Amino acid sequence: MILGNVLKKLGVVLMAAALTTGMTVKASAKVEGDTVYLGAAISLTGKYSTNGAHTRKGYDLAVEQINAAGGVTVDGQAYKLGIIYYDDESTPARGAQLAERLIQQDGVQFILGPYSSGLTRAMAPITEKYGIPMVEANGASISLFQEGYKYLFAVLSTTEQYLQGAIDLAAETAGEGQTLRVGLAMENDPFSQDVRAGVIADAERLGMRIVIDDKLPPELNDMSATLAKVRALRPDLLVVSGHAKGAALAIRQIADSRIDIPMLALTHCDAAQVIEKFAEKAEFALCASQWAPGLSYSDDLFGSARDFADLFEATFDYAPPYQSAESAAAVMVFADAFERAGSFDPLAVRDALAETDMLTFYGGIEFDETGRNIAKPMVLFQVQDGEYRVVYPSGASEAELRHPTPRWSER
Amino acid sequence: MFENLQLLFDYPSLGVDLVANGLMIGAIFALAAFGMALVWGVLGIINVAQGEFVMLGGFVALTAAGLGVPPLLTIPLAAIALFILGWGLYRLVIFRVVDRDLFVSLLATFGLSIILQQLSNEIFGADVRTLETGLGTLVLFDGQIVLAEIKLVSFVTALTVGLALWAFLKRARLGQAIRATAQNARAARILGIDTDRVYAATYALNAALCGAAGSLVVMAWTIHPYIGLPYTVRSFLVVIVAGLGNIVAVITAGLGLGALENLAGFILGAEYQIAFVFVLMVILLVGRNFWLRRKREYLE
Numbered sequence: 001m002i003l004g005n006v007l008k009k010l011g012v013v014l015m016a017a018a019l020t021t022g023m024t025v026k027a028s029a030k031v032e033g034d035t036v037y038l039g040a041a042i043s044l045t046g047k048y049s050t051n052g053a054h055t056r057k058g059y060d061l062a063v064e065q066i067n068a069a070g071g072v073t074v075d076g077q078a079y080k081l082g083i084i085y086y087d088d089e090s091t092p093a094r095g096a097q098l099a100e101r102l103i104q105q106d107g108v109q110f111i112l113g114p115y116s117s118g119l120t121r122a123m124a125p126i127t128e129k130y131g132i133p134m135v136e137a138n139g140a141s142i143s144l145f146q147e148g149y150k151y152l153f154a155v156l157s158t159t160e161q162y163l164q165g166a167i168d169l170a171a172e173t174a175g176e177g178q179t180l181r182v183g184l185a186m187e188n189d190p191f192s193q194d195v196r197a198g199v200i201a202d203a204e205r206l207g208m209r210i211v212i213d214d215k216l217p218p219e220l221n222d223m224s225a226t227l228a229k230v231r232a233l234r235p236d237l238l239v240v241s242g243h244a245k246g247a248a249l250a251i252r253q254i255a256d257s258r259i260d261i262p263m264l265a266l267t268h269c270d271a272a273q274v275i276e277k278f279a280e281k282a283e284f285a286l287c288a289s290q291w292a293p294g295l296s297y298s299d300d301l302f303g304s305a306r307d308f309a310d311l312f313e314a315t316f317d318y319a320p321p322y323q324s325a326e327s328a329a330a331v332m333v334f335a336d337a338f339e340r341a342g343s344f345d346p347l348a349v350r351d352a353l354a355e356t357d358m359l360t361f362y363g364g365i366e367f368d369e370t371g372r373n374i375a376k377p378m379v380l381f382q383v384q385d386g387e388y389r390v391v392y393p394s395g396a397s398e399a400e401l402r403h404p405t406p407r408w409s410e411r
Numbered sequence: 412m413f414e415n416l417q418l419l420f421d422y423p424s425l426g427v428d429l430v431a432n433g434l435m436i437g438a439i440f441a442l443a444a445f446g447m448a449l450v451w452g453v454l455g456i457i458n459v460a461q462g463e464f465v466m467l468g469g470f471v472a473l474t475a476a477g478l479g480v481p482p483l484l485t486i487p488l489a490a491i492a493l494f495i496l497g498w499g500l501y502r503l504v505i506f507r508v509v510d511r512d513l514f515v516s517l518l519a520t521f522g523l524s525i526i527l528q529q530l531s532n533e534i535f536g537a538d539v540r541t542l543e544t545g546l547g548t549l550v551l552f553d554g555q556i557v558l559a560e561i562k563l564v565s566f567v568t569a570l571t572v573g574l575a576l577w578a579f580l581k582r583a584r585l586g587q588a589i590r591a592t593a594q595n596a597r598a599a600r601i602l603g604i605d606t607d608r609v610y611a612a613t614y615a616l617n618a619a620l621c622g623a624a625g626s627l628v629v630m631a632w633t634i635h636p637y638i639g640l641p642y643t644v645r646s647f648l649v650v651i652v653a654g655l656g657n658i659v660a661v662i663t664a665g666l667g668l669g670a671l672e673n674l675a676g677f678i679l680g681a682e683y684q685i686a687f688v689f690v691l692m693v694i695l696l697v698g699r700n701f702w703l704r705r706k707r708e709y710l711e
Binding site: 228252 | 415418421422425428429432433436532533536537538539541543548550557559561562628632633635636637638640641673674675676677680681682684685686
């Protein structure tokens with residue numbers, strides 16, 4: 001009897017709970033007056049705070065620009081865009097909580113991605129659970145797109161593509177019948193290991209030989225052991241990936257130890273500010289980038305890539321890093337999907353997102369079934385006379401590749 | 412691994428180069444380890460915030476250089492700034508845990524390390540930073556050995572500071588007081604030594620040593636708010652090997668660790684370089700334990 005009563009009460013409670021959650025999820029998108037809100041949890045404090053700020057500025061600039069141009073027109077009515085921000089403190093657990101909060105408490109139905117693959121990985125299961133579309137611009141890890149997520153879309157190129165361009169370029173410089181020798185120094189973290197997998201696959205496809213394959217521990221503050229190998233084995237191409245820390249260390253120590261490498265390719269040069277900090281020591285280095293102001297892409301909202309860069313610099317007083325550009329592009333993708341969906345229903349917007357096929361100042365955007373953008377290649381800069389010049393892909397390049405890098409004794 | 416060994420045999424100069432570079436790194440470890448040995452010996456505290464002091468020293472050097480101070484002059488500046496900070500931290504936190512259980516002081520300094528990390532993240536930002544000295548590179552023996560001059564500077568600095576510290580402890584009034592307190596705090600107090608002041612001075616001195624090390628780290632390598640831990644672990648390792656009271660042993664152990672670590676990084680691969688440090692630490696701790704037990708049995 002008593003047990004039955006308890007069970008009955010429990011059932012009522014559970015049903016009520018189910019109803020309330022059901023209602024919050026089904027509630028229509030957060031629209032106040034003529035403003036539709038997107039939600040974003042990004043790293044305003046903690047170890048990603050610098051890139052978190054770049055991300056936010058990209059989002060803000062795009063929202064401002066879209067609103068100034070009249071907002072988005074959905075079902076014949078014009079809406080402005082707004083963003084509700086939270087600080088995820090650069091920790092994945094907090095990011096997941098905040099995604100829950102944005103959806104459950106704030107009633108947001110559209111999420112803009114956080115900064116970094118790690119945080120995106122923490123938030124994606126939440127948005128997936130509630131069927132809320134997330135367009136992200138700063139989670140590049142290929143593993144994000146192997147989970148079968150239906151509501152996750154990324155405007156940026158995935159990690160394995162980061163330095164494949166360097167392999168292509170190296171192959172172009174190889175002499176007849178020459179087997180190129182490649183050295184790898186990759187941080188032992190998911191991002192750099194993805195990059196490594198991409199590089200190895202391409203190198204093997206093109207018949208190159210990997211002669212050094214060092215995995216740098218994330219705490220490492222010194223590359224001299226790896227560089228000693230480089231000095232002895234003289235690879236034709238050295239590929240380094242270890243975020244800003246790896247780029248700074250590589251440039252500094254290669255110059256300090258006067259190690260001659262015909263071609264050096266890196267990630268995160270701009271984050272490490274290699275030109276500002278190392279000046280001529282950074283010359284000839286190749287740097288992977290998602291985007292560059294010198295590219296020939298353009299759209300109706302911002303104009304050309306160069307126009308975006310000028311507007312960004314006029315607004316925030318510094319040249320836009322690619323993190324800001326791709327973040328702005330993510331907002332544009334949402335705006336475009338709203339208009340094509342003709343409603344703020346999450347499912348309709350998701351379907352519209354999946355059909356995206358647009359050209360922006362950031363590059364082409366078109367998603368495959370896993371949610372990756374397949375219409376935009378990675379870019380390679382070379383540091384030439386104290387400036388980044390695009391040298392790859394060849395169609396969009398600004399300058400000729402300078403190769404090989406002269407020996408230190410001849411500089 | 413074997414091809415790396417083969418490489419070492421094929422190019423013997425490579426080994427010399429690795430050891431030379433390792434010795435320079437080791438000098439910086441030794442500098443931070445002096446301080447840890449002092450604090451451990453005198454206050455009986457294992458300072459887990461050691462690496463954070465190194466990191467802060469680097470940021471002080473960066474800030475000073477940003478204000479126009481010549482890079483090499485930032486070394487004493489970082490030491491002075493960290494001395495003041497160390498004194499303040501002693502007055503604020505450390506004096507409360509001096510006579511307590513080791514566990515309490517471990518927790519307290521661990522807490523300090525987290526606070527310092529987060530504060531520097533807040534103040535200086537999370538970016539990886541480095542300071543250009545404008546110094547060149549030494550190329551010796553027809554390019555067989557290549558040394559960055561800044562590494563030589565850190566080597567010489569560490570040795571000089573070690574010597575100065577040794578002289579200070581032997582000759583100076585405060586140095587003698589520090590040694591007396593380390594030997595027997597109660598007796599020192601009875602003889603009129605203000606042990607509280609001695610503790611404060613020791614802790615501040617430790618911070619100053621780390622500060623100097625940090626300014627060298629930012630000039631030779633890179634620095635960011637989360638760089639501290641490897642430096643804490645390495646000073647700990649050096650102190651375990653060298654013991655608490657022996658400055659020459661600290662220098663030797665520091666240099667040895669630097670050289671071994673670099674060789675291990677080369678032979679085993681960079682991914683095992685830090686693992687090697689930890690494994691070495693475990694082996695040494697176990698070895699020491701056996702050694703001590705043997706002694707004890709002998710005494711009975």
